[in-house]
Amino acid sequence: MRSEDIAKLAGVSRSTVSRVINNYSNVPEATRAKVLRIIEQYHYEPNSFARALAGKRTDTIGLFAISMNEKADASRIYQNSYFAPIVDLVVDTANARGFYVLIHTVYSPSDFQKIKQAFQQKRIDGGILVGTQKDIELVRELVSQDSPLVLIDYDISEIMAERLNKNHLAVINSMDYEGTVQAIEYLIKLGHREIGIIKGRINTFSGRERYMAFENTLQSHGLPVRDEFILEGDFLKETAYLETAKLANSGNLPTALFCSNDDMAISAMEAFAAQGISVPDQVSIIGFDDVELASRINPKLTTVRLPIDEMAKASVEKVISLCDTVEPTFSTVSFPAHLVIRDSCKSLL
Amino acid sequence: MRSEDIAKLAGVSRSTVSRVINNYSNVPEATRAKVLRIIEQYHYEPNSFARALAGKRTDTIGLFAISMNEKADASRIYQNSYFAPIVDLVVDTANARGFYVLIHTVYSPSDFQKIKQAFQQKRIDGGILVGTQKDIELVRELVSQDSPLVLIDYDISEIMAERLNKNHLAVINSMDYEGTVQAIEYLIKLGHREIGIIKGRINTFSGRERYMAFENTLQSHGLPVRDEFILEGDFLKETAYLETAKLANSGNLPTALFCSNDDMAISAMEAFAAQGISVPDQVSIIGFDDVELASRINPKLTTVRLPIDEMAKASVEKVISLCDTVEPTFSTVSFPAHLVIRDSCKSLL
DNA sequence: CTGAAAGCGCTTACAG
DNA sequence: CTGAAAGCGCTTACAG
Known part of the structure; x- marks a missing residue:
């Protein structure tokens, strides 16, 4: 069923059918109704490719x-x-x-x-x-x-x-920067002074923003930014798990770890758990995103919520x-x- | 840039360009190479709608x-x-x-x-x-x-x-039926005799299968199928939560509850928790699907895994x-x- | 208000 | 092996 068929059945030209379909104003109500009825009746659907080819949108x-x-x-x-x-x-x-x-x-x-x-x-x-x-x-x-x-x-x-x-x-x-500042300042208010980070993918905007906010906030509060507490990450679980396990093995822990997203925060928690390190007793963890899992794991994850x-x-x-x-x-x-x-x-x- | 442009640049007809694009066999290697090179060079992409209109697939x-x-x-x-x-x-x-x-x-x-x-x-x-x-x-x-x-x-x-x-x-x-049988027989093996269910959407195949398997397995083991332990559900969290809360309030609990999917199982656990009823001590729960959350909540959910x-x-x-x-x-x-x-x-x- | 015709960019018999 | 031409199913100036 093509527009031509509809045209014939309605006793008009394809042009008019097209005008009706595209809701053009210059077609009298009677004609419009007639055409519309035939379209209804035969469940006609204009071919989307032909429309697109003729210059219309693809929706x-x-x-x-x-x-x-x-x-x-x-x-x-x-x-x-x-x-x-x-x-x-x-x-x-x-x-x-x-x-x-x-x-x-x-x-x-x-x-x-x-x-x-x-x-x-x-x-x-x-x-x-x-x-x-x-x-x-x-x-x-x-x-x-x-x-x-x-x-x-x-x-x-x-x-x-x-x-x-x-x-x-x-x-x-x-507002990744502002969110991160909130997170870090919260940790500082809790008395943390040795704060680490798992970085996100640094070639993304949010990855950079979160890292910069972390570093700047520590510095503006006169706190140290220690290389050994800066873990490389890519927003993915696997890397975060590995890096956290390495940190855990080093025996030298920060008191808190800011993770650039929740996936990595949750993996970090798992990695710590596997080493018998308790969260939050031995190390505090904070995430970013507030994914569904964040509120359902144990302990429930403190994080930065994004809309x-x-x-x-x-x-x-x-x-x-x-x-x-x-x-x-x-x-x-x-x-x-x-x-x-x-x-x-x-x-x- | 259209196929015609490519044709001109390559000194052939549109037909030939089309044959090359569609990988037809009847075009000599030399011609094919020539056309392909122009296509490469100009990053030509055939218009997908025109192709589809002319009878090709849309991919x-x-x-x-x-x-x-x-x-x-x-x-x-x-x-x-x-x-x-x-x-x-x-x-x-x-x-x-x-x-x-x-x-x-x-x-x-x-x-x-x-x-x-x-x-x-x-x-x-x-x-x-x-x-x-x-x-x-x-x-x-x-x-x-x-x-x-x-x-x-x-x-x-x-x-x-x-x-x-x-x-x-x-x-x-x-194999929803078989999976459910496994689940119910596992509960029976653990000594459960009062087993309830939260049904799935009964107008879906899996919803029906899981329910039928539940009922049949109980009966074939000579166990009762009690109306008050059959909760209506639709595979969604909300309904499951409400129905479970009602059940909990009734004061009359089964010893185990088979939930037609994990979403409902997890909601049931939350509803029980809210009423101070402990899983699995007071009631055992089993789910279906093995969604990501299943293995990460507390207690970890026993469930039927689907590939x-x-x-x-x-x-x-x-x-x-x-x-x-x-x-x-x-x-x-x-x-x-x-x-x-x-x-x-x-x-x- | 409305139709005939050209055009969108392809593919594919058809003929050679 | 290859080109000219018709056709896919629409839309839109254009002319009336």
Whole structure:
């Protein structure tokens, strides 16, 4: 069943059918009703590809979860508890707005081509990128096609420096710096002076922000930043477990460990437990993100909560509105983060 | 950049360019190389919609998570921990095979239209449905379009009865019945004789299977099936919490409670805890699915493990092979389930 | 208000 | 082996 069939049945031309479908104003109510009735009756659905080819939108947005530094493993992106809820919320929000969502994960530069292709092949009207690394080249390529694009967690200053802000672009961030300051100052208030960190992926904006906030806060309070308490991490469980085990074995422990996300905090707790080191009695632990597990493990994890839901929803709204506007616009929102105190930190006072 | 541009640059016709792109055999190596080089050089990407319109595949599969009985709430489908990993694995597997995946959640019959549309509008080559209810009408509609379709968790006998098996169709199931039998017999072996259940959504195949296995196993062991220990459930946390709280308040407890999935088992544990009833001392609890949380809560949940990963992967492989075959085929696989014993069940002997 | 026609960017018989 | 042409199913100036 094609628009031509509908046209015949309704006694009009394809042009008119198309006008009805696209809700153009210049068709009389009677004609519109007639055409609509036939469409209803035959359950006609315009071919989305033909529409797209003729210049209409695809009503599909792309969602790309980028995690380029890791080794091959079928499900590895979801090792990161931060992605899953974003994916879920984006899908639900977009669906509710009448959009399909096309998902692709990116583990390697060649996967990244898939994003560009999705745009170039016109599969999507706009896209959301999450987990973008500091890699302006990649973003520039995308943005230079001037496709509506939303970046979750990206350093705005890089955008400004490259003057990419004259395109259809938006950035959705969280206040990682401020959240981390809250966390560290809370530890300090509890009397901790030897505070360590497991770093996040340092080529992400949030990874850098959390680390910088950690270092700056210690320094501004006159506390030491000790190399042996700075553990390398990548936001993933495995590395965090290994690094924590190493720290535990060294016999030289900080009194508190700030973990750049919850996945790593929980792994650290497990690693300590495996060595018979008790949390929070021997070492306090604090995380970031407030994933579902955080409030259900034992001890319950003190962490910094991010409004992931709102961020995901905002991304969808933003990308849709970017698709709707002809004029290039750049905008940015930063969502607040706040400390959630539970049971994984002990007062030393 | 269109195929025509490439053709000009390569000094051939669009036909030849197309033949190269589609890897047809009847083009000499020299010509092929020449065309390929130009394509490379200009980063040409054929427009996917034009290809699809001209009859090629879309290289996209649809994934539809159906959960029609619930009330409106933006993220409700993911209240169900069973869906999330399936979504994740399907995306990763499909991506690895070069397919995009188009996702849509279905909460209402009108959402369901979106599935049909996705097929009718030719947005996807094939689709995977998860959470399908007993609703052969719906499946028949889809199948009668003869689109490659994979159903996860569906009663095969319904398919056979309707002779839908002459279409491009596959069903991926798990051995819910056998898994439940293992769980119940384990409880019996521990000395339990008063065993209750929280039912799953009874219009799903797995919901029915788990319930039937529960009832049959009790009966075959000469044990009572008491109405007051049969709690209505829908696989979701909230209802399970409420029903368990009611049971706890009644003052009349079974010694063990089989929960039709882990989400409900965990909620039941929380409801009991809130009433000061200790698991497993006062009541043993057993779940189904083995979600991530199961092994991390306290006490660790004894449950029935399902190979969700393999099921998700198999679905993708299946739908892709269905897209590749001209002849209609029907196939079905049932994945094993097995009991994982942890700490939430107590021996009464 | 409305239809005929061109065009979107491909693929694929068809003919040579 | 290869090109010209028709066709996939829409939309949108254009002309009336």
